[in-house]
Amino acid sequence: MNTVVLATLLVIAIQLMAPVLWASLGEIVAERSGVLNIGTEGCLLLGAWASALVLSHGQSLFVALVAGIGVGVLTGGLLAVLYVWRRVDQIIGGIMVNLLALGLTTALWTLLRGDETSGNAPSLPIPLLSDIPVVGEALFDQNIFVYASIVAAVALFFVLQRTRWGLRLRAAGEAPAALDAAGVSVRRLRVSGLVVGSALAALGGTTLVLTSGAGSFVFDMSAGRGFIALGVVLLARWNPLLALLITAVFGLLQALQFQAQSIGWLSGVPTDVWIAAPYVVAIIAVAVAHGTRYPRAVGVAWTGH
Amino acid sequence: MSRTSLRPTHRRALRGTAAAAALSATLLLAACGGSSDAGSTGSSSDSAASSGSSSSGEPFKVVVLSDGAANDQSWSNSVADGLNEIDPSLDVESDFVGPLTTADEYQQQGSSYASNGFDMILITNGGQTSAAVQIAEQFPDVTVCQGPISPTEDDLASFPSNFCAWNLKQQDGTFLAGVVAGLVTQTDVIGSVAGGEFPAVVRQPEGFILGARCVNPDVTIDIQYTGSFSDVGAAQAAAQTEIAGGADVLLSAVDSAVRGLYAAAEGAPRPTFVIPSYFDSYEQAPETVLTSVLYNLNGITADLIAKGAQGELGDADGGDEQYFNYDYANLNVGELADFHGNAAITPEIEAKLAEIEGKLRDGTITVPGEDGADMPLSENGAGSTIDPASIGC
Numbered sequence: 001m002n003t004v005v006l007a008t009l010l011v012i013a014i015q016l017m018a019p020v021l022w023a024s025l026g027e028i029v030a031e032r033s034g035v036l037n038i039g040t041e042g043c044l045l046l047g048a049w050a051s052a053l054v055l056s057h058g059q060s061l062f063v064a065l066v067a068g069i070g071v072g073v074l075t076g077g078l079l080a081v082l083y084v085w086r087r088v089d090q091i092i093g094g095i096m097v098n099l100l101a102l103g104l105t106t107a108l109w110t111l112l113r114g115d116e117t118s119g120n121a122p123s124l125p126i127p128l129l130s131d132i133p134v135v136g137e138a139l140f141d142q143n144i145f146v147y148a149s150i151v152a153a154v155a156l157f158f159v160l161q162r163t164r165w166g167l168r169l170r171a172a173g174e175a176p177a178a179l180d181a182a183g184v185s186v187r188r189l190r191v192s193g194l195v196v197g198s199a200l201a202a203l204g205g206t207t208l209v210l211t212s213g214a215g216s217f218v219f220d221m222s223a224g225r226g227f228i229a230l231g232v233v234l235l236a237r238w239n240p241l242l243a244l245l246i247t248a249v250f251g252l253l254q255a256l257q258f259q260a261q262s263i264g265w266l267s268g269v270p271t272d273v274w275i276a277a278p279y280v281v282a283i284i285a286v287a288v289a290h291g292t293r294y295p296r297a298v299g300v301a302w303t304g305h
Numbered sequence: 306m307s308r309t310s311l312r313p314t315h316r317r318a319l320r321g322t323a324a325a326a327a328l329s330a331t332l333l334l335a336a337c338g339g340s341s342d343a344g345s346t347g348s349s350s351d352s353a354a355s356s357g358s359s360s361s362g363e364p365f366k367v368v369v370l371s372d373g374a375a376n377d378q379s380w381s382n383s384v385a386d387g388l389n390e391i392d393p394s395l396d397v398e399s400d401f402v403g404p405l406t407t408a409d410e411y412q413q414q415g416s417s418y419a420s421n422g423f424d425m426i427l428i429t430n431g432g433q434t435s436a437a438v439q440i441a442e443q444f445p446d447v448t449v450c451q452g453p454i455s456p457t458e459d460d461l462a463s464f465p466s467n468f469c470a471w472n473l474k475q476q477d478g479t480f481l482a483g484v485v486a487g488l489v490t491q492t493d494v495i496g497s498v499a500g501g502e503f504p505a506v507v508r509q510p511e512g513f514i515l516g517a518r519c520v521n522p523d524v525t526i527d528i529q530y531t532g533s534f535s536d537v538g539a540a541q542a543a544a545q546t547e548i549a550g551g552a553d554v555l556l557s558a559v560d561s562a563v564r565g566l567y568a569a570a571e572g573a574p575r576p577t578f579v580i581p582s583y584f585d586s587y588e589q590a591p592e593t594v595l596t597s598v599l600y601n602l603n604g605i606t607a608d609l610i611a612k613g614a615q616g617e618l619g620d621a622d623g624g625d626e627q628y629f630n631y632d633y634a635n636l637n638v639g640e641l642a643d644f645h646g647n648a649a650i651t652p653e654i655e656a657k658l659a660e661i662e663g664k665l666r667d668g669t670i671t672v673p674g675e676d677g678a679d680m681p682l683s684e685n686g687a688g689s690t691i692d693p694a695s696i697g698c
Contacts, residue, residue, distance in 0.1 A: 004549055019538065119567075218537055218561040219404045221537050223536035223539070261546075
């Protein structure tokens with residue numbers, strides 16, 4: 001494998017990593033607060049739709065960012081009503097949100113789409129570092145949304161470990177009764193977890209649109225990334241830094257399928273095998289990690305205040 | 306997944322769940338309906354028409370089920386446009402539903418429309434033959450047409466009498482796109498990103514490389530299959546791999562996910578062009594789109610519906626036709642869209658293209674089909690193996 005092939009492989013891996021990483025970070029926040037948000041796929045798709053929609057009407061990247069976050073916050077609010085106040089079963093509620101997002105984004109994109117074209121977000125090469133052979137382009141010549149996903153993983157790790165909100169959020173997922181006894185509202189924390197988590201997942205959609213979609217929306221363009229995030233979170237044991245590592249490996253596995261189709265002695269392997277490979281690896285990894293302990297109160301509706 | 310997550314809650318939770326389910330279902334159906342409203346037209350006239358299945362005085366009712374939205378600026382957009390081109394002298398009422406992805410969705414929608422008195426269901430997804438046949442067997446009075454597929458004689462014999470198959474010779478169009486690519490490429494490497502690896506898709510990149518080799522014996526191709534027609538990330542990754550390998554002209558066979566190819570071409574280290582399919586996509590990426598391959602899907606849609614309204618489809622209504630194969634000769638299938646003044650297209654290239662297209666149209670050049678040839682073009686590697694001289698180049 002020559003250096004050009006290796007460099008391309010890494011560039012693609014990081015691009016494929018970023019949307020899944022955003023969704024994984026969102027899921028970590030939600031699950032740490034005690035809510036199993038199966039609706040992450042829907043959040044990602046809605047974020048993609050909102051960002052592409054404003055771009056199609058000639059708005060700037062900043063407006064696209066705000067639109068992505070905004071729709072994520074609204075979706076988080078809707079999920080909070082379902083999970084926290086109405087105490088809807090979190091599995092069924094999440095599936096409903098995903099179906100709703102798929103239908104809603106398709107219909108509203110058809111009805112509301114503008115005519116402007118925008119393209120991808122511009123790459124921001126970091127001087128000197130982007131010139132490093134092989135890894136320079138992959139790590140230091142990406143767009144702002146890809147850089148931000150990596151920074152967000154590090155930041156979230158510290159927020160969860162070192163801030164009062166992070167401590168309480170984890171308590172809401174592990175021992176909500178103790179939190180309640182201390183006079184802290186479990187409901188309020190779970191609402192904040194859902195809103196922040198959904199906004200992070202929606203940013204995955206924004207990143208997808210502006211990194212791979214040339215600024216446009218495509219029906220079902222999330223293509224299961226939100227579901228992959230559910231597995232990533234389990235493997236990462238709710239640790240954002242491990243999620244960063246695992247999504248990078250997953251991106252690499254996905255990128256390999258395209259290189260493999262072009263490499264002579266591997267090109268004889270059926271394409272379907274390469275397409276399925278990352279998912280097979282994910283299933284095996286999740287199966288191996290079956291002993292992983294969820295936060296104790298994940299998926300259990302809180303009946304107190 | 307979770308050892309604690311499935312604990313049952315109480316009745317209020319169940320009511321909430323039911324409410325959420327009802328809301329989701331309502332909006333999902335509204336979404337499908339929205340797509341169909343946006344893309345559909347009912348065309349009718351006062352003149353009496355000899356309708357296939359409809360009784361006298363009733364309009365002939367047809368629904369088109371497709372894998373994309375009516376304005377996806379790709380395959381389904383072209384199909385939906387055909388509903389506006391139905392012969393106005395026929396009393397036809399039409400509807401469009403898309404995007405549909407799974408066999409279950411096709412069966413559900415098809416059955417629903419058939420139960421509601423529709424006379425014809427036209428499915429424009431080559432991968433849904435089983436679903437289409439099942440609908441046809443379930444509703445013997447309804448004509449079900451599905452394509453593009455290339456059925457064998459045995460297949461045709463096994464289909465229900467109210468089923469019809471349709472196909473189009475896509476390889477003529479991608480052959481011409483290949484001629485352009487073979488003349489434009491500076492690296493002698495071209496690429497194609499395709500969604501599914503089945504005959505109706507495989508023949509597109511294979512026709513593309515055969516056309517390129519017709520005018521440039523040194524050219525080679527890198528073909529990547531992503532397994533998805535909507536995953537822009539995968540399409541971009543596949544295209545980036547091809548560009549890294551030297552490709553500078555890429556054919557898209559991924560429908561709406563072509564935007565991933567635009568994204569890859571934007572970031573390419575050398576001028577790189579994309580040739581989308583089905584719809585003139587110049588306005589989506591003016592700097593990148595070289596031309597588009599057009600298949601007159603709108604004309605095919607209108608023609609099949611007109612045949613249905615006149616009772617010419619299947620055996621059930623007196624017709625005896627079960628398979629319709631469209632090509633340039635009978636319906637202008639396989640043309641290139643305008644180059645929109647792209648500087649890469651020199652007068653010499655235009656002249657050479659016109660010469661090859663003339664030979665293709667008059668039969669001097671014959672692009673292999675999917676049956677009868679020594680090596681059908683729907684086989685992997687056929688386009689790189691067939692001797693261009695043997696087809697008239």
